[in-house]
Amino acid sequence: MITTITLNPAIDKTITVEQFRLNTVNRVLSVNEDLGGKGINVSKVLHHLNHKTVACGFIGEANYGLVQPHIKRLGLSTDFVWVDALTRINTKIIDPIEKSTTDINETGFTVSRVQIEQLKIMLQAYAKQSSFMVFSGSICKGIDMESYQSLIEAVAPTPWVLDADRQVLKTGLELHPYLIKPNIHELEDLLQVKLETTQAIVREARSLIQQYKIHYCLVSMGEQGSILVKQDVAYHAKALDVELVTTVGAGDAMLAGFLFGLSEGYSDMDALRAATACGAIAVSGISLRAFNDFKIEALIDRVELTQIDLG
Template sequence: MAGKVIAVTVNPSIDKTIAIKELVPYGLNRVMESRLDPGGKGINVARVLHSFETDVVVTGFVAGNTGKQLLDFLSEAQLPADCLEIPGETRTNLKVFDRKAGKTTEINESGAEVSPENLEKFQEKFRNLCKNADVAVVSGSLPPGVPKDFYAQCITAAKVENVKTILDADGEALAEGLKSIPYAVKPNIHELEALLGRELKTPKDVLTAAREFIAKGIAIVIVSMGPDGALVADADEAYKVDSWDIEVKSATGAGDSMVGSLAYSIVHGDSLYDIAKITTAAGTITASKPGTQICTKPEVLDSLHFVTVTKIEE
């Protein structure tokens, strides 16, 4: 089916977001507001793609009663899911939003352990899904039992079916995944600095780093830099992208919104300039929303004119 995206979420969660007046460590904190949402980077990506009217399927591991609750959430959100059920319990992540500071404290569980047998079952499922897809997004943390080169394996399998992959991970999962040369990669500035073992002080430093990946065969590199915007590059051109002023209410899902809109743009064959605009607008809109709420297509399209895109002359 043309235009279909696979959102791989091997370590999904139920996210409980609570808002408090002011965080008091080791003291009593009274909840002012709370909500439950399906969590995991790939699920956030799928939510964005659903809003962008793009055919998407969520796949990964679910476990126990929390896993069943997660699948119910996905069904209610009209997000198709083809997940592998395993023993254990899908994790619950707690996000504590301090209204006075405007910042969120995250407390994340590690997730259910995956056996070698279930790893192989999933890879077979993923290979079958790739037969009817154009793009696969592999993102997020890896649960216990999943090897660090798991995303690298997914990227290699996707290439057999000519599926373009987007990698969004950190640490060893990112380093190993890059070895299989995904189509696109979206690290944030801190993940990129940790990967390279050096500080990137200027946009030129970031572009030099991006060029290293492009030279190895990666088509698109997007580096998100928080309030400093983003850098978007391919083999032919590069852009420094700046968003507009917003009140940041939650950074949760902002990077995933960039990845989801990137997948949308790849499916539709957008230019790098358009990719720079839409991904930055998507991330900015999501950052302006509380909890785990994400951008919608109308909001993003209405905000494109606020994004400043500057071509970097090399």
């Protein structure tokens, strides 16, 4: 089983508007709502890959009536600590003509020390049953870095995965994650350096691996594909040629595919192929039902990998 932890979940509202403009009336073509948050997104993909998963974290009680139908529709196993507040709503405005995306993200609720302790006890129990514990996304108000560290320490010795940015990523690295999955911009922000070549990305990733005792660093780069780095080997996966409809959840789908591969006993190379296949399905904007063994196997065979010379 893979357990995901989402500390700042959201109801994701996607609005499609052609030729979106500021300071005027825009006509909406379509509206779609879904339960979101990076860890929840990972669990959704794993669930549709028929891999056992549970999504944990906090959830707002005040508007749970908006959340519950999505959980029921997805058939997702969840276990949340209740917060007497609203789950935030994140609005994404997609313009298919201009090929632009505008994000309007709410801050979210505030949790108490008691609620953090409740979650810690929950995670300790799930860690005993899980192959991986996945900490993904931002943190909500009420959680400082000391509290975040205590949640991670609660899952030891189960291997844990970190997909976050900025201070959350910096704090998490000190606790030696098994795997990190930054996108290229998050990695550059962490290092405060522009990474313009494959060799530079691999060099810096290997430095992080050595410094923080990380096993894998998986760097997503959009249409440039992805790079998987270990201490002694690195691979580049070419992005599959699919129509780009949305980037929403693409990195989460990639992470889910990689962890799925590792959990199913795939080699590192095939796990990277599975990650690439899942990312391709996500950006093509088709239904979650496309995440199944048959579809993944068909796409895996199309993924081109190149081993990178470590120099």
